[in-house]
Amino acid sequence: MKKYKNIFITVISILLTIMNISPVLGVENDSKYPTLRELVISGEIDLKEMVMPEEYSLNEFVAATVSIYASSSGSSSLSTSGHAWIVIREKRAARTYGNYRVSNGNSITMGTWGNKGYDGIWYNLESELRTSFTPSSTVYLKTAVMGDQINTFTNALPNLNSWSLTNNCTGFAIKAWNKTGAPSIASVTTPTALRDNIKKVSGYKTGISDSDFVDAAKDTRHY
Structure with a gap:
């Protein structure tokens, strides 16, 4: 079934390119913001x-893409391995x-850390420390956050700015992801358990070479 789904997606993409179909049939997209179809x-x-x-339709505006990463290497806590x-x-x-x-x-990148002097959200630490995560033990999922969902996602972030042994980096990543509109990921408490759950979802990727991660900003600071 997955094989046929991939073939279908490829055929549709080729047809859209050949036909140059507008974002809304018969209507030119005069917005500066790209639709999922255009991307x-x-x-x-x-x-x-x-x-x-x-x-979600191919004609809907994409506000951003969000990826959730889990690695059994590295550490952001005092007692749990992985991150x-x-x-x-940002797409708009x-x-x-x-x-x-x-x-x-x-x-x-955004993640919570409990061993960096600030127990909460840090920006771009993961990008700065990218080589500390072993590619073969790191997996991720990516989703498109549509325009009608982006406010829900951004409004949730202030309430996720904390870290504890029972509310660690794994909890933050899952709660943030579950605000994107993508199918929810069940709550787990360790990065390794999250990694295993992500691997159960069709479309997951292994490694740390995704361009969004590689090219992420590296000006590290906390919330």
Whole structure:
């Protein structure tokens, strides 16, 4: 079934490119913001990497893409190995995530840490420490956050700015992801358990080479 789904997606993408179909049939897109259809045609988004509810349309505006990462290597706590975090790439305009302003086309990482002197959200530590995560033990999922969901996502971030042994980096990553509109990930308490849950979802990727993560900002600061 997965084989046929991938073939279908490839055929649709080729047809859309050949036909140059407008975002809304018969109507030109006069907005400066790209639709999911346009990002697929341009190659900026691969539908095979997306995790989205069925009701999302190719014609809907993409506000951002969010990835959830889990690695059994590295550590952001005093007693649990591994780390979990999210990566955000802004797709429409400058937008504030927590207290960090992200320009269109740029990406940041966000994760909570309990061993860096500030027990809460840090920006871009994961990007700065990227080589400390073993590619083979790191997995991720990516989703497109549509325009009608982005406020729910951004409004949730201030309440996630904390860290404790029972509310660690894994809890933060899962709670943030579950605000994107993508199918929810069940709550677990360790990065390794989250990694195993992500591997149960079709479309997950292994490694730390995704361009959104590699190109994420590296000006490290906390919330």
